[in-house]
Amino acid sequence: MEKFVILGQNKRSCNSDAATRKKIKRGKDDRIKEEEEKNAEEDEDEFSHPVPWQKIEAEGLDCDYVLLFSKEEADHLFKQLEEEVVYSTGEEAKVQVFGKVYDIPRKQATYGDTGLTYTYSGVTRLACPWTPTLEYIRDAVTKVTGQTFNFVLVNRYKDGQDHMGEHRDDEKELDPLxxxxxxxxxxxxxxxxxxxxARGKQSCRQIEPVKLELAHGSLLLMNPPTNTFWYHSLPVRKKVLIPRINLTFRRILLSDEDKPRHDVQECTVQTGQKSSG
Incomplete structure (x- = not known):
């Protein structure tokens, strides 16, 4: 987040007109400074000193990166999510890839607006109701980006052994814009x-991959058309010994036919019991 710079006062000659102009300017500067300090205090109440956005670009890739939360706030949010989020188990913790069923190499959960469903890796899941912490993070993201989101996929990686393979978030339910x-x-x-x-042995072009390190409390905004042209992954890192929680906020397209369905994976409420949806 940019900080405004208050310009210093210019030195003037000691005649009456100059003194009057200086007095008027000082009054204006004081009012401007007071207003900016007030705005800064309001921003600090909502956010924890985000750093300026960093633009990440390549052919067909358009991302923005910012440290959204301070370490102290990020630590608190992580702790709250550990208490609130209930992850899928059993059949809900499996995915289908090329007709074969595999255990997901991480924990997953889906939350969002009432009745929303999301289909990925051969499984359709119903969104559980937003938790207070997820709502807080969602609103912080909306405030800093100007974008609204109605769904979040939560991934928890217990350590560097948990990972995510190459894929694109290009499902038909997602708003392409x-x-x-x-x-x-x-x-x-x-x-x-x-x-x-540029993937695999049959790749037809030499395009270098783009590697980022996603920090604690950070926000990565993947803008269109990134998910059309670029796959992304979170590879195994054996030296990482502590957990990570990742929240990917999405906007699912709505239609008149959208309503809760009973032929999808049901969400799991905080008691650990299945909800009827």
Whole structure:
């Protein structure tokens, strides 16, 4: 977040007109300074001193990165999420890849507006109601980006052994004009983008991957058309020994037919019992 710079007063000659102009200018500067200090205090109440945005660009890749929360606030939010979020278990903790079913190498949960569903990796999941902490983080992201989100996918990595393979967030339910906002809490982890034309042995182009380290309390905004051209992954890092929670806020398209369904994976409420949806 940018800080305004208060310009210092210019030296003037000691005649009456100059003195009058100086007095008027000082009064204006004092009022401007007072107003800016008031605005700064209001910003500090809502956020924890975000640093300026960093632009990350490549061919077809457009991302913005910022440290949204201070360490103290990020520590607090991580602790709250550990208490509030209930992760999928059993069949809900599996994914289907090329017709085969695998255990997810991390914990997952889905939260969002009432009745929303999201289909990925062959499974459709119903959003659980927002928790207070998820709502707080969502609103902070909206405030700093100007974007609204109605769904969040929560991934918890117990350590560097938990990971996420290469994929694109390009499901048909997602608003193609909306960015995906990724908030990271806990262990800093490498995050790698790879262009779709430069993947595997059959790659047809030489395009260097883009590697980032997502810090504790950070926000990565993946703007269109990033998820059209670039895959992303969170690879294994054996030296990482502490957990990480990642929140990817999304905007799911709504229609007149949107309503709770009973043929999807049901959300799990905080008691650990399945909700009827």
């Amino acid at each position: 909306s960015p995906i906002a990724s908030v990271s809490l806990g262990a800093a982890r490498d995050f790698i983008f790879r262009h779709r034309d």
